[in-house]
Amino acid sequence: xxxxxxxxxxxxxxxxxxxxxxxxxxxxxxxxxxxxxxxxxxxxxxxxxxxxxxxxxxxxxxxxxxxxxxxxxxxxxxxxxxxxxxxxxxxxxxxxxxxxxxxxxxxxxxxxxxxxxxxxxxxxxxxxxxxxxxxxxxxxxxxxxxxxxxxxxxxxxxxxxxxxxxxxxxxxxxxxxxxxxxxxxxxxxxxxxxxxxxxxxxxxxxxxxxxxxxxxxxxxxxxxxxxxxxxxxxxxxxxxxxxxxxxxxxxxxxxxxxxxxxxxxxxxxxxxxxxxxxxxxxxxxxxxxxxxxxxxxxxxxxxxxxxxxxxxxxxxxxxxxxxxxx
Amino acid sequence: xxxxxxxxxxxxxxxxxxxxxxxxxxxxxxxxxxxxxxxxxxxxxxxxxxxxxxxxxxxxxxxxxxxxxxxxxxxxxxxxxxxxxxxxxxxxxxxxxxxxxxxxxxxxxxxxxxxxxxxxxxxxxxxxxxxxxxxxxxxxxxxxxxxxxxxxxxxxxxxxxxxxxxxxxxxxxxxxxxxxxxxxxxxxxxxxxxxxxxxxxxxxxxxxxxxxxxxxxxxxxxxxxxxxxxxxxxxxxxxxxxxxxxxxxxxxxxxxxxxxxxxxxxxxxxxxxxxxxxxxxxxxxxxxxxxxxxxxxxxxxxxxxxxxxxxxxxxxxxxxxxxxxx
Numbered sequence: 001x002x003x004x005x006x007x008x009x010x011x012x013x014x015x016x017x018x019x020x021x022x023x024x025x026x027x028x029x030x031x032x033x034x035x036x037x038x039x040x041x042x043x044x045x046x047x048x049x050x051x052x053x054x055x056x057x058x059x060x061x062x063x064x065x066x067x068x069x070x071x072x073x074x075x076x077x078x079x080x081x082x083x084x085x086x087x088x089x090x091x092x093x094x095x096x097x098x099x100x101x102x103x104x105x106x107x108x109x110x111x112x113x114x115x116x117x118x119x120x121x122x123x124x125x126x127x128x129x130x131x132x133x134x135x136x137x138x139x140x141x142x143x144x145x146x147x148x149x150x151x152x153x154x155x156x157x158x159x160x161x162x163x164x165x166x167x168x169x170x171x172x173x174x175x176x177x178x179x180x181x182x183x184x185x186x187x188x189x190x191x192x193x194x195x196x197x198x199x200x201x202x203x204x205x206x207x208x209x210x211x212x213x214x215x216x217x218x219x220x221x222x223x224x225x226x227x228x229x230x231x232x233x234x235x236x237x238x239x240x241x242x243x244x245x246x247x248x249x250x251x252x253x254x255x256x257x258x259x260x261x262x263x264x265x266x267x268x269x270x271x272x273x274x275x276x277x278x279x280x281x282x283x284x285x286x287x288x289x290x291x292x293x294x295x296x297x298x299x300x301x302x303x304x305x306x307x308x309x310x311x312x313x314x315x316x317x318x319x320x321x322x323x324x325x326x
Numbered sequence: 327x328x329x330x331x332x333x334x335x336x337x338x339x340x341x342x343x344x345x346x347x348x349x350x351x352x353x354x355x356x357x358x359x360x361x362x363x364x365x366x367x368x369x370x371x372x373x374x375x376x377x378x379x380x381x382x383x384x385x386x387x388x389x390x391x392x393x394x395x396x397x398x399x400x401x402x403x404x405x406x407x408x409x410x411x412x413x414x415x416x417x418x419x420x421x422x423x424x425x426x427x428x429x430x431x432x433x434x435x436x437x438x439x440x441x442x443x444x445x446x447x448x449x450x451x452x453x454x455x456x457x458x459x460x461x462x463x464x465x466x467x468x469x470x471x472x473x474x475x476x477x478x479x480x481x482x483x484x485x486x487x488x489x490x491x492x493x494x495x496x497x498x499x500x501x502x503x504x505x506x507x508x509x510x511x512x513x514x515x516x517x518x519x520x521x522x523x524x525x526x527x528x529x530x531x532x533x534x535x536x537x538x539x540x541x542x543x544x545x546x547x548x549x550x551x552x553x554x555x556x557x558x559x560x561x562x563x564x565x566x567x568x569x570x571x572x573x574x575x576x577x578x579x580x581x582x583x584x585x586x587x588x589x590x591x592x593x594x595x596x597x598x599x600x601x602x603x604x605x606x607x608x609x610x611x612x613x614x615x616x617x618x619x620x621x622x623x624x625x626x627x628x629x630x631x632x633x634x635x636x637x638x639x640x641x642x643x644x645x646x647x648x649x650x651x652x
Contacts, residue, residue, distance in 0.1 A: 094493065132569050133467075141459075143467040145488075145570055152489035156482045159470075163478035167420065243458050244471055 008041025178251030217292025250306030334367025427479035504577030543618025576632030
């Protein structure tokens with residue numbers, strides 16, 4: 001089976017690639033495991049190919065038709081579309097966000113339609129599609145009212161995928177991901193970047209700035225569970241999704257104060273003391289418009305699951321990233 | 327004040343133009359009436375200019391940037407964007423629907439953004455943005471789940487307008503119109519075309535085919551009230567709309583059987599007997615996915631209103647179109 005990951009050099013893309021290579025197979029649309037014979041990693045920067053002969057890396061602009069035509073052919077039967085401009089950057093550079101989050105997503109669907117072989121296509125979406133006055137627990141049928149350009153672009157991509165799926169151009173599915181925490185590496189331009197930074201930096205002996213109030217509630221998922229969910233989401237039986245291809249993924253609802261308490265529980269007072277609160281109105285406005293919790297019974301009914309508590313998320317981060325506690 | 331109507335040669339566009347010319351003024355964004363000094367009617371076909379010197383007609387493709395740049399300048403302070411590919415045609419010709427309902431709407435917003443003067447822009451949207459499993463009465467915060475390409479394209483245009491408004495590129499507002507009935511003239515390619523045809527043709531002494539079952543519930547608005555609502559919607563105080571620029575317009579919830587009964591009440595048994603029921607699965611599928619009623623308390627709170635009963639709608643059609651009952 002030939003598989004494509006867009007954003008293949010990114011954090012989730014690389015982890016997903018590693019996991020697919022380790023598993024060695026992916027279920028086809030009939031539910032039968034098939035060996036992954038070719039894994040194409042597309043990104044604007046060179047992706048790591050892990051020295052694995054099944055991997056083909058491609059460097060290119062995903063908003064260019066010729067690039068998509070190079071990586072999607074009629075043998076490409078599974079596509080994970082992870083490439084995106086993150087929330088903070090899409091707010092700062094409107095045109096870039098529209099080009100990558102909207103135009104490239106549409107071009108990807110259009111390329112599949114031209115090929116005519118109805119591949120399985122998984123889009124990732126986000127808490128940012130919600131906004132405005134929200135119920136305490138967001139339901140599957142809560143209206144979208146994004147309060148950021150990133151959220152609007154993701155909501156539009158969801159609608160496009162739904163319609164391309166309804167028309168039979170692709171076998172599509174969208175997973176709305178909670179905020180991913182704890183991400184390893186450097187801070188990024190996402191408004192939610194702090195949700196990893198306030199755990200990662202203190203564990204690394206460094207100070208971290210938290211730009212939102214301690215009472216701010218987040219909806220989180222670990223990278224480990226996110227990767228599991230992406231694979232399970234692609235393997236879901238199409239018929240079970242019916243006319244609504246979008247799933248809200250299970251996550252944990254925690255306040256920043258609870259995150260700090262979990263850090264203290266796992267790594268001690270000294271680590272927790274490295275977090276400095278410096279409110280940033282721009283970040284608070286974006287993050288504050290997102291729901292802190294959503295009803296995920298539909299996803300759970302389809303076999304998807306999240307974590308139980310945030311201390312376990314920190315422990316899995318320490319384990320996966322081989323962190324030495326100081 | 328310079329005003330633009332896209333779809334200016336269409337049924338609603340022409341009626342709106344006539345009404346604006348008759349009123350002679352439109353409130354500006356401060357709520358002060360200003361004389362309509364220039365009314366630009368853009369369409370793919372030549373619009374009627376009513377022999378009025380304030381009217382400038384433009385023939386052009388609204389999905390062309392140069393056409394939009396010709397009709398929107400930094401003096402254009404009110405834009406009614408009515409141009410659209412109707413539901414049945416957008417389902418039959420996917421590319422055409424995407425080009426006009428999505429690309430042209432975006433290009434219009436983008437042209438306003440380039441001009442930089444933040445004009446008031448009103449988009450019309452539709453019942454077709456809803457679909458799937460719906461509550462009996464659709465609420466303002468019921469999630470969109472369009473089951474037609476037309477509905478998906480309209481939902482995307484709503485999201486675009488909301489984001490362009492949030493960023494201050496336009497002073498935007500969207501009115502979701504009920505199905506308009508009774509439209510004069512010929513049937514069109516809208517899936518809902520019958521909702522006018524089953525009244526118009528019998529009043530004209532002709533047979534009409536109804537492609538859906540008598541129990542099918544529709545959400546209707548007369549052309550007269552639609553025009554009133556478009557003008558009131560554009561004149562609404564921007565601050566009152568807040569971060570949600572979309573309004574569900576008041577309408578009447580009637581079944582096809584009730585429409586037939588109203589026709590009998592107004593025009594007698596012979597007229598009602600001219601309706602022949604011939605179910606068409608394609609139309610039933612599209613129309614059946616639309617809600618038959620929605621909660622319009624928000625629009626009513628802002629001063630918008632619909633009709634009381636469908637017999638009155640038929641009577642206003644007879645009056646407006648000078649129909650002689652036979």
